[in-house]
Amino acid sequence: MTGPDPDRPAVPGIRPFLREQAPADDRPPPGEQTTSLRPFVLTSGRVAAVDPNIGLETQVSTHPRAWGARLSPEQRAIVQLCAQPLSVAEISAKLRLHFGVTRILVADLRAAGCLEVHVVESEFPDPDTIMRVIRGLRSLS
Amino acid sequence: MAFDPFPENRAAPSDYRAAPTDDRVKTKPPVPVKIIVAGGFGVGKTTTVGAISEISPLTTEAEMTMESVGVDHPNRATTKTTTTIAMDFGCVTIDHTLKLYLFGTPGQSRFSFMWDDLVRGALGALVVVDTSRIDDCYPAVDYFERAGLPFVVGVNTFNGQQGYNLDEVRWALAVRDDVPVLQFDARFRGSVRDALLVVLDQALDKALRMRQT
Numbered sequence: 001m002t003g004p005d006p007d008r009p010a011v012p013g014i015r016p017f018l019r020e021q022a023p024a025d026d027r028p029p030p031g032e033q034t035t036s037l038r039p040f041v042l043t044s045g046r047v048a049a050v051d052p053n054i055g056l057e058t059q060v061s062t063h064p065r066a067w068g069a070r071l072s073p074e075q076r077a078i079v080q081l082c083a084q085p086l087s088v089a090e091i092s093a094k095l096r097l098h099f100g101v102t103r104i105l106v107a108d109l110r111a112a113g114c115l116e117v118h119v120v121e122s123e124f125p126d127p128d129t130i131m132r133v134i135r136g137l138r139s140l141s
Numbered sequence: 142m143a144f145d146p147f148p149e150n151r152a153a154p155s156d157y158r159a160a161p162t163d164d165r166v167k168t169k170p171p172v173p174v175k176i177i178v179a180g181g182f183g184v185g186k187t188t189t190v191g192a193i194s195e196i197s198p199l200t201t202e203a204e205m206t207m208e209s210v211g212v213d214h215p216n217r218a219t220t221k222t223t224t225t226i227a228m229d230f231g232c233v234t235i236d237h238t239l240k241l242y243l244f245g246t247p248g249q250s251r252f253s254f255m256w257d258d259l260v261r262g263a264l265g266a267l268v269v270v271d272t273s274r275i276d277d278c279y280p281a282v283d284y285f286e287r288a289g290l291p292f293v294v295g296v297n298t299f300n301g302q303q304g305y306n307l308d309e310v311r312w313a314l315a316v317r318d319d320v321p322v323l324q325f326d327a328r329f330r331g332s333v334r335d336a337l338l339v340v341l342d343q344a345l346d347k348a349l350r351m352r353q354t
């Protein structure tokens with residue numbers, strides 16, 4: 001029979017949110033704020049809000065008009081990638097561009113008529129769609 | 142970082158301009174749906190995503206707003222900081238009209254986070270828990286509770302050892318009775334699939350409730 005394990009209290013601590021107070025050391029670590037010049041340059045200093053419906057999973061595809069357009073290297077890279085529909089998250093990962101930057105570039109390209117952004121209104125998915133996902137996952141082995 | 146965002150273009154610049162139109166026939170994109178895989182550092186989020194994804198997980202960097210409450214001075218306003226986090230994601234093609242994305246997002250211990258972009262349109266979340274560091278998942282649980290997003294608590298079975306049993310985890314999290322607390326193994330596809338199916342059940346309940354009202 002061993003004594004109580006000091007590393008394993010008999011019961012785990014309850015979630016602090018439910019206590020009156022959170023732990024005292026609740027301060028953001030210094031230097032966590034990341035600012036770098038590059039995203040600022042890439043987006044021409046744009047900080048204006050883009051369509052909030054453009055999410056990580058939003059599908060983007062190139063409009064034929066884009067093939068003749070004059071584009072920045074980053075914009076051209078996006079247009080090339082999206083010849084087949086791709087999500088904003090995948091564009092961001094493949095081009096190693098910050099998601100926020102990618103979203104602005106995508107919004108600009110859409111405004112210029114070079115990209116189709118297939119936004120889904122932010123409503124919760126409908127039961128039929130969810131049922132299809134369930135059936136699809138169940139059939140995975 | 143010597144990264145060239147358009148290597149194809151540099152290799153064959155004319156290729157792009159002469160892009161034939163026939164192989165660019167519009168493919169209608171799939172409707173994307175997403176599930177969030179959240180939890181503290183090193184709990185197995187990337188492993189979870191990788192176990193089920195048809196592509197090896199990709200990473201995107203994104204901003205997340207962290208909020209810390211002025212505990213020492215309860216009257217002080219909360220402090221908000223924006224932090225760049227690396228998020229892993231993967232996907233599962235359901236059929237050519239429907240694609241499931243999984244986003245693995247770190248929740249930093251002791252900071253509540255807000256990320257409306259992430260939950261907008263999400264089906265639900267799987268909160269991954271390592272019972273040896275159970276409190277790492279609290280911010281995620283708090284967040285999804287407040288966001289009204291269906292979620293499931295998944296205790297990842299590290300080496301089959303569990304610090305606490307599921308009842309103890311449920312007690313500690315004090316989640317509503319209808320929030321499932323289950324055990325799974327992030328390394329195995331079938332186990333991840335079953336955990337996601339429970340998330341989807343929760344999502345379906347919510348969608349049906351919404352349809353009624």
Ligand SMILES: Nc1nc2c(ncn2[C@@H]2O[C@H](COP(=O)(O)OP(=O)(O)OP(=O)(O)O)[C@@H](O)[C@H]2O)c(=O)[nH]1
Pocket residue numbers: 180181182183184185186187188189245247297298299300301326327328
């Ligand atoms: N034995 C065992 N190891 C696991 C399990 N799940 C994850 N691991 C290992 O734990 C480590 C961390 O897993 P990750 O999937 O990278 O965790 P994460 O939550 O993505 O970590 P961060 O992104 O760094 O926060 C890796 O070395 C995994 O191989 C498990 O169920 N059993």
Ligand SMILES: [Mg+2]
Pocket residue numbers: 186187188229245
């Ligand atoms: Mg990870």
